[in-house]
Amino acid sequence: MKTLTTHIRVILALVLRESRVRHGRSKAGYTWAIVEPVLQITILTILFREFRGGSDGSGAEFALFFATGVLSFNMFRNTAAYIMNAFEANRALFNYPMVKPIDAVLARLVLDLATNILVMAIVLGFQITFMDVPPPEHVPLMALPLALLALMALGAGLSLAVIKRFLPSAQNLYHIIMGPAFFVSCIFFSLSSIPTQYRMILWWNPLVHGVEGFRVGYFADYSAPDINLLYLFTWVCCLNFFGFVGEWLTRFKTT
Amino acid sequence: MIELQNVSKSYTIKGGRRNILNGVSMALPWDNIAILGRNGAGKSTFLRMIAGIEEPDGGDIRRNKTISWPLGFRGSFHRELSGVENVRFVARIYGQDTEEMVEKVRDFAELGQFYHEPVKTYSSGMGARLAFGVSMAVNFEVYLVDEIMAVGDARFKAKSKKAFQDRLPYSRLVMVSHSMNNLREYCQTGLVLDSGKMTYYEDIEDAIKRYEQLNEA
Structure with missing residues (x-):
């Protein structure tokens, strides 16, 4: 019980700390973590609408369709990439005995989850208010796949962080895979x-x-008759198993 | 205060493994203890194991006192964050009152306006003062020291020493240093690490004698 409260305390302290340093300490600080993806998604939406949605006259509908795709996709891509670097970025902190590598990973998950949900609320809220698109139909049903994506990001990020202990170039591999993944993850179709x-x-x-x-x-x-959340859940389990067991096995191999 | 039960630890170096501890069982008394050994004998690693940062390969280490992190580095401070923000982080992970600790360190470290500036703007002396101030602001029963006493000017050294002496009724020191004078100044007993074995000496002079023998061999 005491160790659990210690973990929670450490994770909260890390979340506060990460939120201060994530954007290089600019005056706006954490605000950039929100503004940047909101702008990115807005620009992409306008671009894709010009390419595709412009002709069939359902621009607002396509914008919403695209936003739901890119927002949920980003939940995975950004969080995994952020978690992947948790070990190097916090290496000095592991000199404090209660700060464990897993705490750094979980702190990044918490922070990025909160950031992504906030971005989601802003983008979707804007479209619902000003573009006259329908509000979400079934929020719990949205939350489940989103939670699975976040957990998969945890597993993938942690696995990559473990692999990076031996093979620092694994980071590049991730970005090489995630580039094309943008086009084959049903974001705009x-x-x-x-x-x-x-x-x-x-x-x-x-x-x-x-x-x-x-x-x-x-x-x-x-x-979407072919969608199978159980299949996604299998990925979540495998990646997390690999990540957590791998972290445990290689914990003291690199100092 | 610290009990080692059949503790083993080795690490990989180029061309093989080096033993630091080879099945050592020992109960360390609550004393000011100097840790001696030749370069690479594993003094710092031993300190990190006592702190709980590194686990032994085998065996068990039990502690019934609150133990500090190894003092003497400023690496745990985030360079982009100010002194105050770094102090708050340490206060949070140790479950201390953040504002109280901020004030304590402000008084001790004497950083003035720099307390609110990013740590990357600090001189090495300022960084050391902050590190020392932070460690004194948390009331540890055992302070692990890895060559910290050598930093700071004469006045700050005297202040650090006094701070430690004020703490002496409640706290002890486990110290690694290459300066025998430093060790004599703070410690009464000694531990000598040598090729996987560890020997405790009740008198630090005996430990130093043994260490000098090892160096001649």
Whole structure:
């Protein structure tokens, strides 16, 4: 019990600390963590709408469709990338006996989860208020795939952090994979809109299930019959198992 | 205060493994203890194991006193954060009253306006004063010291020493240093680490004698 309260205390202290240093101590500080993705998503939305949505006259609807995709996708991509660097960024702190590497990882998960949810609320709130799009249909149903994506980010980020203990270039590998992943994770098209032979290939991408699952909760009558959250959950379990066990096994290998 | 039960520890170096402790069982008394040993004997690693930062490869270490982190580095301070913000972080992880600790360290470290500036702007003396001030603001029963006493000017050294002496009824010191004078000044007993074995000497002079023999060999 005492160790649990210590962990919680340490994680909270780390969250406060990380929020101060994440954006290089500019005057605006943590505000940038919110403003940056909001601007990014806004610009991307405008761009994609010009390319695609402009012709069929459903610009606002496409903007919402795209926003739900990119917001849930970012929940995974940004959080995993942020967690991946938790060990190096906090190395000096591990000289305090109660600060464990896992605490640094969980602190980054908490902070990035909060950041992503805030960004989500701002982007979706803006569209609902000013672009006359429908509000979310079923919030708990949205929260489940989102939670799975966050947990998968934890597993993937931790696994990568462990691999990086031996192979620092694993970081580049992650970015190489996540580049194309943006185009095959159903961010600007739905799974049911693609031809069957490609659909079965995309189905294996776990992010598809998180992104499309999020939309099933958001839209009243969204058709996504192939979505399987259990498949996503399997990825969550495997990555977390690898990450936590790997961390435990390699804990004192690099000092 | 610290009980070692069949503790083993080794680390990998180029061309093999080096033993630091080879199945050592010992109960360390609550004393001011100097840790001696040749370069690479594992003095700092031993300190980190007592602190609980590194686990032994085998065996168990039990502690029934509150033990500090190894003092003498400023690496745990975030360079972009101010002294105050760094102090708050330490206060939070140790469950101390943050504002009370901020005031204590303000008085002790004498950083003036720099207390509110990023640590990266500090001179090494200022960093050391902050590190020492922070460690004195948490009431540890055992302070682990890794060569810290050598930093700061004469006046600050005298102040540090007095701070330690005021603490002496409640606190003890476990210290690694290459300066025998430093060790004599603070410690009464000694531990000598040598190729996996550890020997305790009730009189620090005996420990120093043994250490000098090792160096001649």
